[in-house]
Amino acid sequence: MKPNKPTKRHDASHNPAAKRSNVPPARAAALEALERCLGLAAPERRQVRETDAQAALDATLSARPLDPRDAALATELFYGVLRSKTRVEYILSRFLDRPESLPPGVLLILCAASHEMLHLDRVPARASVNWGVDAVREAANDGLAGLANAVLRKVAALAEQPLPEGFFGPETPPEEHPDTLARKYACPDWLVELWLDEYGPETGLRYLQAQALPPALGIAVQHRHPRAAEIAASLAARPGLLGSSGLGLAFAAGTHLDDLPDETLVRQSFAGREALLALDPGSWPDPVWDACSGRGGKTRLLLELGKSVLASDIHRGRIRALQAEQPEVEAVAASALERPPFSTPPRTILLDAPCSGLGTLSRRPDIKWKRSEDDFDDLVELQAAMLENAWKRLPRGGLLAYLTCTLNPDENERQIAAFLAGHPDAELRTEWTTDPDAKWGEFFYAALLAK
The missing domain is CATH 3.30.70 (Alpha-Beta Plaits)
Known part of the structure; x- marks a missing residue:
């Protein structure tokens, strides 16, 4: 696709240094959003810091208005690369002596063009090779563009048929080859080992397969x-x-x-909706304090069920968004670690708790590259403190609902078990998890406690 004609102010005849990009708009937008998300901005744009996937994509598409088809392709390429990043990097390593020596931006371009050839059926391989070479030339130099041309042509040849069995290494038994599964499903080694250890090879493999798909x-x-x-x-x-x-x-x-x-x-999220409904929220005593409301997804479902809701979140921007969409809800910026800032005391408290998000990797694949095992201890401690505060604020006969969108027993089953062990006055009414075979590709945990 030809780039838009530059205005007179930026025309090359008035500014000899100005250059027009040969990278198609959708691919350029996807690359910029990936740079934002992964913190790989070019030197002249160092102010662009690492941010979460949806925010990075929104910021890029707002700054680069595209027609709907290009915006859809940019979105598909952006999320696809985040899902398959280290899988594609492993494939590229077959044709690169020292991929780690490449500038990060160049390796990202090679990943994006290769992902397109390996995983998107609608784009001719020659188009992916051409734009990938042009992008490398603009980002680096002709020498690296020549390397990109040679490597991408080899990837194009590889993509003509399914990858051979054992390409990523031996897979069986899965618990003995987590490194193979990490390459095949583009997950950090620690995450593969966590799921295999905690959920067993059969269920762990289902989670790996699900997170690799939209x-x-x-x-x-x-x-x-x-x-x-x-x-x-x-x-x-x-x-x-x-x-x-x-x-x-x-x-x-x-x-x-x-x-x-x-x-x-x-x-x-249908999986998130299922998780909340599993706790029978229509029967909860009113009012319900949605103590980590975010932009109001769970609040909206509670209103759908006819509940009286009080909402709070520590982020003011999220509360403003909730108030704009659901003005009938009393909503304030406040912490779930403090006393409820409402004149009416809640009789049910919903904690949609901050968590590692490992159950939503299909929707938020950047989490794979930003979380580590070191994050778990702080999150578990925060969740425990929120549970403790909520319990203190509940009257006798009240209910406490606890939800996460992660696949980590320390934040789920063991978190609730530890709470019950320390609170003899707490009764576990319901404990629920998304079925590993669920079609939604996301996995939640939910528990309901009665006081």
Whole structure:
């Protein structure tokens, strides 16, 4: 695709140093978002710091307006590279003597172009090779562009047929070859070992397979819409439906629902919805304090069920977003480690607790490259402190709901077991986890305690 014609102010005839990029807009946007997300900004843009995946992509697409098809390709390439990063780097290492010696930006370009050839069927290999070489030339020099051309052509040849069995190393028995699984499924070694040790090889392998694929499209019909139930029923009859519950639905990844007005639907993780519903929130005593509300995803579901909700979050921006969408909710910026800042005391407290997020890697694949085992101790300590504070604020007969979106027993089952051991007045009513075979590609943990 040809770049847009530059305006007179930036025209090369008025600025001889100006250059027009030969990298197609969608690929350029994907690369910039990846740099933002992974903290690999070029020297002239060092102010761009590492940020989470969705924020990095939003910032890039806002600064680079693209037509819908290019924006969709940029999004697909961005998340695909994050999911497959070290898998593709291993493939590249077959054709590079010292990949670690390449500038990080150049290796990222090679990863993106290679991912496109290996995992996207709609793009001709020659197009991926061409834009990858052009991007390396613009980022570095002709010498590295020549290297990129040779390497990407070899990847193109490799991508013409399925990778041979054993390409990543021996796989069986899986518990004896975590390094092979780490390469194949693009996960850090420590994470592969954690899942194999804690959940066993069969379930651990299911989690690895799920996180390597795009997640289901989770949506909910706005509960205030006058035809909400009718719209949900109509959507449930569409192709690609994976599951439905009330006003929430899950569709296969890649499903488009562009024919409905924006205000009709909201994005909502179907796995997260399932986790909350597993605790029977319709029966909870009111009011419910959503103590880590974020932008209000769980609050919205509680309102759908007719609950009276008080919401708080430590991030003011998230509370502003919640208030804008759900003005009927009393919402304030406050910490779940403190006394509830409301005149009416809560009778149920919902802790959608900060966690390592290992159950949402299909949707937030950058977590794989930013988390480490060292993060767990601090998170477990924070969760325990939040549970302790919430318990102190509950009246007798009150309920405490605990949710995480992670796959780590220290933050889930063992966290609740430790709490119960220290609180004889606590009764475990429900404990639930997403089925490892669930089609949603995300995994949550939920527990309900009664006082």
